[in-house]
Amino acid sequence: MKIIEDVRSVFARDPAARNVFEVLTCYSGVQAVLFYRLTHFLWRYRLYWLARFISTFARWVTGIEIHPGAVIGRRFFIDHGMGVVIGETAIIGDDCMLYHGVTLGGTTWDKVKRHPTLKNGVVIGAGAKILGPIILGENVRVGSNSVVVRSIDDNETVVGIPGRIVRKKAEDGGSFDSYAANSSGTSNDPTIQAINSLIERLAEMEEKLENASPKTSSVNIENK
Ligand SMILES: CC(C)(COP(=O)(O)OP(=O)(O)OC[C@H]1O[C@@H](n2cnc3c(N)ncnc32)[C@H](O)[C@@H]1OP(=O)(O)O)[C@@H](O)C(=O)NCCC(=O)NCCS
Known part of the structure; x- marks a missing residue:
């Protein structure tokens, strides 16, 4: 079940996590994702107002805004969380992770696909802004406070404003890098x-x- 995987994924990515009770009660990022799983379910059944209302409540409680229409894969983790914004047409693959202050935002007011797509294993550092209907490839890592406005190939590391590529991550199928830090x-x-x-x-x-x-x-x- 997706929500159990979401909770479990915290232990692999946050060395500070002690037990499930602590994760459920003290991790606003996890709470926001659990609320999202509910609101996305309602959204798919066209209960738009209810979905938005619960999503707004979740934002009051967690400081994290995830639009119910966004599509988010398995084992998604938001660490710290405050200030994260995920737009309506964002698509996020499996095993992705965001830190606080990340925006997956749009650059147009037209009702089209206007938010980013993250493929599997993407990690986005604190405060980074990913803007427009761009695609971040598998295992892309984005440095904290970067602003990315162009698509990025698989396994790249991108930093700065505007985002520039600094390193291609070894394609060794290695495990998750906590804090997106270099393990090479x-x-x-x-x-x-x-x-x-x-x-x-x-x-x-x-x-x-x-x-x-x-x-x-x-x-x-x-x-x-
Ligand atoms: C982007 C990141 C993944 C790169 O890690 P790395 O592979 O170990 O890369 P390095 O630290 O060797 O840095 C590579 C280059 O990018 C630069 N760089 C790294 N992070 C940067 C950032 N956020 N903004 C601008 N430049 C950055 C380094 O100065 C270095 O530049 P140089 O080659 O000109 O010397 C990492 O720096 C990062 O930002 N991780 C997110 C951490 C985070 O948000 N933690 C929140 C915890 S609460």
Whole structure:
């Protein structure tokens, strides 16, 4: 079920999250997404006023405005949340994440597709504005406070105003980057370098263990 996945996805993306009760009661981003799942359901059944009314209530409570007509995929997470605006014709893929102050906004008053489309795995930093019916490709990362007005290819990192591409993310199918921070090991911060090397070491050890375990079990079976 989508809402269970939404709640679960928090643990993978926020190291501060402790348990489900805390996430449900203290994470306004999660509350906003749960309200959205309800309002989008109502919207699809053409209960437009009710959907907008509940959405407005959700905005009072959470500080996050998600139009009920927006289409949002699975495991969507908004961290911190305050000030996020998601427009009516926005489309968001699976496993996307936004920080506070992000706008997925329109640039025209015409009743057309006027908000952005985010493909799977997009992460948008705090305060960034994504404007117009543009497409952000899979796993695109947008730096905090950037303003993006043009479509971006898969796996790119874009920063600044107007957004410029700074790096193509390694297409290694790697896991989610909390805070959209670089995990490629090229950071100059010695603490990050140390953590990265520990993570790499751990991954190597896990791989070795996985490779070793079938042999162990077959030996055991033979011995029996
Ligand atoms: C964009 C981002 C993902 C890039 O991370 P990265 O891959 O580690 O890239 P780096 O930090 O090495 O930066 C690459 C270049 O982009 C620049 N840059 C990074 N973030 C930037 C930003 N938000 N605005 C402008 N320039 C930025 C760096 O100065 C660097 O420029 P240089 O190559 O000219 O020196 C990351 O900086 C970011 O903004 N993450 C969002 C974090 C966030 O919003 N957290 C909220 C927590 S509450």
